[in-house]
């Protein structure tokens with residue numbers, strides 16, 4: 001038995017923080033989500049899988065657009081023509097409600113619509129069979145574990161696999177993987193966007209999102225191609241993404257002067273072609289106070305210059321999204337604003353009513369409140385002291401050449 005396990009496509013979610021005006025990037029952002037789905041279907045056809053299993057959050061919005069729905073149906077019809085089934089459940093984002101869909105789901109699509117564990121059986125072309133157990137969301141949240149409701153392994157079918165959309169936090173059907181029946185052949189998880197195999201006997205895996213949409217989604221590996229034969233499970237990641245989110249740390253030498261600094265950055269940040277249509281780079285520079293101050297003063301300009309250079313060198317395939325700075329030689333924090341902001345805030349907090357509002361929550365605690373009282377003078381002192389503490393611990397935009 002062979003299938004592809006995916007989840008969390010969020011097919012109608014925009015990509016955040018890529019504001020290039022280059023036409024090919026604009027086009028890519030518009031078409032990428034649907035291309036990823038089409039790529040998944042291509043892989044299903046190439047690998048001649050028995051079914052495609054999608055564990056929730058196919059749609060980002062509970063009410064998806066007609067356009068998006070049509071795109072999904074069209075791709076599922078391609079699988080129908082090849083007699084490949086689709087097993088689809090709904091997650092917390094696209095929780096199931098009747099009458100949301102403008103089209104009939106193709107006949108090859110097996111839907112789990114209920115917020116209760118159900119088991120469905122598929123007959124495979126080679127005479128084998130598989131039981132599939134899982135549930136959908138009918139609401140945005142599920143506050144209890146669904147793990148106790150999974151049935152025992154069905155020995156009347158050749159295989160038994162389970163799926164589960166959730167994690168260990170209170171709104172998403174809180175569970176721990178060890179609660180899931182271990183006698184199943186495979187556990188397909190959804191909801192967490194990072195790709196991760198949690199255990200191997202049986203395999204319990206979050207496929208992760210096949211295409212990240214934000215810079216946080218930089219640990220995705222693709223979809224899982226799973227083959228189960230005579231009790232042994234083989235799994236393999238297939239990367240189907242177009243846009244790759246990448247985090248890079250770069251150390252910048254202390255001895256560099258202004259001119260060399262820019263050249264060094266350009267060289268260090270360039271990422272050679274990696275097969276993806278676009279790499280979105282979040283860069284973090286580890287540098288000294290002196291270099292950091294230089295960069296901070298003209299950060300927006302430096303960033304725009306580098307963006308331009310990197311786009312050109314890569315043929316519009318590399319987008320610098322962020323340029324963060326980390327201090328390497330002391331424990332000071334590098335701030336992207338000037339010290340005047342601290343002074344402005346200080347003035348604000350010295351105002352009696354504002355100060356009292358800020359500490360208001362503390363004053364509600366009887367045991368604490370009786371030890372707290374401030375004269376106008378004390379308030380000013382406290383704020384001044386705090387401001388200085390902040391200034392000592394941080395490097396600001398206007399503190400050049402220190």
Ligand SMILES: [Mn+2]
Pocket residue numbers: 056057091092093165190191192
């Ligand atoms: Mn989810």
